[in-house]
Amino acid sequence: MTVITKGLVDGRVVAWRNLMNVRRNPDWLFAATVQPIMFVLLFAYVFGDAIGQSMGGGTGGEVYREFLIAGIFAQTVAFNSAFTVIGFANDLQKGIIDRFRSLPMSRLAVILGRTTSDLAVSVVALVVMSLCGLIVGWRIRGSFVDAVLGYLVLLLFAFAMSWIGALIGLVARSVEVAQSAGLMWMFPVSFISSAFVPVHLLPGFLQTLAEWNPFTAVVNAAREQFGNTFGNPPTGWPAENATLYAILSCVVIIAVFAPLATARYRKVASK
Amino acid sequence: MPISATEVAVRTEALVKTYGATRALDGVDLEIPAGKVLGLLGPNGAGKTTMVRILTTLLRPDSGRAWVAGHDVLADPNAVRKSIGLSGQYAAVDENLTGYENLYMVGRLYGMKPAAARNRAQQLIARFQLSDAADRPAKTYSGGMRRRLDLAGALVAEPTVVVLDEPTTGLDPRGRMDTWEVISELVSDGTTVLLTTQYLEEADQLAHNIMVIDKGKVIAEGSADELKAQVGGERLELVVADASELPTALRVLSDVGSGQPSADEHTRRVEVLVDAGPKALIEALRRLDAESVSVTDVGLHRPTLDDVFLSLTGHAAEETQGGAA
Numbered sequence: 001m002t003v004i005t006k007g008l009v010d011g012r013v014v015a016w017r018n019l020m021n022v023r024r025n026p027d028w029l030f031a032a033t034v035q036p037i038m039f040v041l042l043f044a045y046v047f048g049d050a051i052g053q054s055m056g057g058g059t060g061g062e063v064y065r066e067f068l069i070a071g072i073f074a075q076t077v078a079f080n081s082a083f084t085v086i087g088f089a090n091d092l093q094k095g096i097i098d099r100f101r102s103l104p105m106s107r108l109a110v111i112l113g114r115t116t117s118d119l120a121v122s123v124v125a126l127v128v129m130s131l132c133g134l135i136v137g138w139r140i141r142g143s144f145v146d147a148v149l150g151y152l153v154l155l156l157f158a159f160a161m162s163w164i165g166a167l168i169g170l171v172a173r174s175v176e177v178a179q180s181a182g183l184m185w186m187f188p189v190s191f192i193s194s195a196f197v198p199v200h201l202l203p204g205f206l207q208t209l210a211e212w213n214p215f216t217a218v219v220n221a222a223r224e225q226f227g228n229t230f231g232n233p234p235t236g237w238p239a240e241n242a243t244l245y246a247i248l249s250c251v252v253i254i255a256v257f258a259p260l261a262t263a264r265y266r267k268v269a270s271k
Numbered sequence: 272m273p274i275s276a277t278e279v280a281v282r283t284e285a286l287v288k289t290y291g292a293t294r295a296l297d298g299v300d301l302e303i304p305a306g307k308v309l310g311l312l313g314p315n316g317a318g319k320t321t322m323v324r325i326l327t328t329l330l331r332p333d334s335g336r337a338w339v340a341g342h343d344v345l346a347d348p349n350a351v352r353k354s355i356g357l358s359g360q361y362a363a364v365d366e367n368l369t370g371y372e373n374l375y376m377v378g379r380l381y382g383m384k385p386a387a388a389r390n391r392a393q394q395l396i397a398r399f400q401l402s403d404a405a406d407r408p409a410k411t412y413s414g415g416m417r418r419r420l421d422l423a424g425a426l427v428a429e430p431t432v433v434v435l436d437e438p439t440t441g442l443d444p445r446g447r448m449d450t451w452e453v454i455s456e457l458v459s460d461g462t463t464v465l466l467t468t469q470y471l472e473e474a475d476q477l478a479h480n481i482m483v484i485d486k487g488k489v490i491a492e493g494s495a496d497e498l499k500a501q502v503g504g505e506r507l508e509l510v511v512a513d514a515s516e517l518p519t520a521l522r523v524l525s526d527v528g529s530g531q532p533s534a535d536e537h538t539r540r541v542e543v544l545v546d547a548g549p550k551a552l553i554e555a556l557r558r559l560d561a562e563s564v565s566v567t568d569v570g571l572h573r574p575t576l577d578d579v580f581l582s583l584t585g586h587a588a589e590e591t592q593g594g595a596a
């Protein structure tokens with residue numbers, strides 16, 4: 001067996017093990033979907049009319065709900081990287097990582113197995129969120145192929161965020177620290193973006209930051225591919241090339257964080 | 272210098288590992304001939320787990336070298352991992368997988384094909400008396416069951432070298448006996464075992480060789496008998512019915528014994544080291560009887576590893592050291 005085949009088999013075994021964990025603890029899936037559903041309801045029905053009106057170009061609440069869903073999708077998959085964080089912190093604490101490190105298995109496989117199994121969780125979460133979106137009036141208005149591309153961008157983003165989560169989980173000193181550290185940084189990243197309001201409605205000094213935020217790119221790309229755009233489209237290179245910029249950002253994130261997480265894994269128990 | 276794995280299964284040279292000011296290992300040389308059991312004995316914080324982690328590639332030493340099954344631990348860790356099975360100090364089982372699934376997963380990660388991994392998992396489940404619980408998530412297992420499952424995990428790939436860090440800690444007497452039996456079977460199949468323990472009796476029972484470490488340094492080495500011989504021969508102990516009989520008992524024992532007898536007023540116990548145990552015992556009883564001293568308890572004791580430990584380290588094996596976190 002070549003090194004690569006062994007690595008893939010190991011990754012699959014680890015992913016299987018992680019998914020068995022999810023299956024035996026369905027509370028996790030519950031957590032992965034309930035929070036975004038809350039966000040949909042709160043934003044759509046509490047702020048919906050107000051934000052919709054200030055966006056112009058439509059009839060308020062309904063327009064905003066259609067606008068919102070892509071933002072919620074991106075937020076859902078980004079927050080799912082907290083599972084990667086907690087998963088690793090747990091495995092470290094329970095000694096599972098030591099067990100893995102004493103076995104003749106690929107180093108990368110442990111992390112790859114985790115990031116792919118968490119990707120499967122994101123798929124489930126996206127399905128649930130799409131149904132929820134359809135209920136509040138969101139529709140895919142573009143072509144089937146574009147919609148598939150939109151989902152693929154979201155999943156690529158989920159995968160990229162998961163590698164960041166892997167690093168955080170392997171650095172955290174305890175499961176509790178991991179739990180809050182894994183989520184905390186996600187709030188500014190998702191709020192200073194086009195996820196909940198168009199960038200031009202943000203305070204001036206945050207607009208540039210939000211424009212170049214990869215999170216905005218993912219949201220904009222999804223909106224574009226689902227045909228959920230209204231009024232004047234956002235301008236500037238990152239907004240005009242949202243899909244390209246989103247994909248590039250994800251690739252850069254993976255290229256940076258995969259080696260970092262793997263290096264960290266190597267020495268994590270050698271403390 | 273690498274040596275043939277058929278003669279020496281595990282070997283270390285001047286291993287050093289420090290944590291800040293703590294010298295967890297302070298130049299340890301160790302050698303386990305193939306097919307033998309080495310008992311690594313030491314109090315809390317002695318450096319046992321540190322040694323285990325270095326030999327199983329989980330930790331890099333600051334200096335020194337180590338070979339396991341003919342492979343250099345630092346240069347070729349993956350080859351080492353293929354040859355070893357580890358059961359760490361704290362059971363590392365996946366709580367949400369069943370016992371069977373845990374073993375299957377380990378088998379697959381050793382590179383076994385699915386069918387082979389399934390068979391092996393089933394064998395081990397039966398071998399470790401976990402059949403009734405095989406399909407329950409491990410989080411429903413008792414501490415002893417987890418420990419057994421973890422030990423089974425170490426044996427999945429039938430490794431040539433098995434490393435067990437305190438394998439019987441937390442087991443009930445029955446579980447301890449079972450584990451001892453498993454280790455004996457491993458040895459009769461030719462497996463080399465490194466076993467750390469705080470139980471002197473355990474090392475005495477299982478190990479061909481014993482190495483005592485304390486504060487990262489080797490303080491004694493040899494077979495159980497050799498170590499006991501360092502402390503001296505047998506000890507004759509007796510308890511008299513009345514404290515007023517102690518002087519007579521002391522006089523008799525100093526005649527039959529090979530050293531100075533000692534007495535404890537409170538427990539009315541007198542003891543002395545003797546050379547020819549049974550003969551000295553009979554002689555002592557006959558003379559005490561002749562002097563009408565009534566004896567309520569008598570015994571001949573071979574020195575235990577506890578005596579060895581006490582005389583070597585100045586503290587008992589189970590005693591916790593100050594400052595060892």
Ligand SMILES: Nc1ncnc2c1ncn2[C@@H]1O[C@H](COP(=O)(O)OP(=O)(O)OP(=O)(O)O)[C@@H](O)[C@H]1O
Nearest residue numbers: 271290293295314315316317318319320321595596
């Ligand atoms: N990660 C660490 N950081 C700091 N000090 C450590 C670390 N690991 C071990 N030590 C120290 O190294 C020394 C040896 O520890 P080790 O775990 O090897 O002891 P041990 O013989 O296994 O003890 P026990 O019987 O309690 O398991 C101890 O003083 C311990 O405090």
Ligand SMILES: [Mg+2]
Nearest residue numbers: 319320321360
């Ligand atoms: Mg220990």
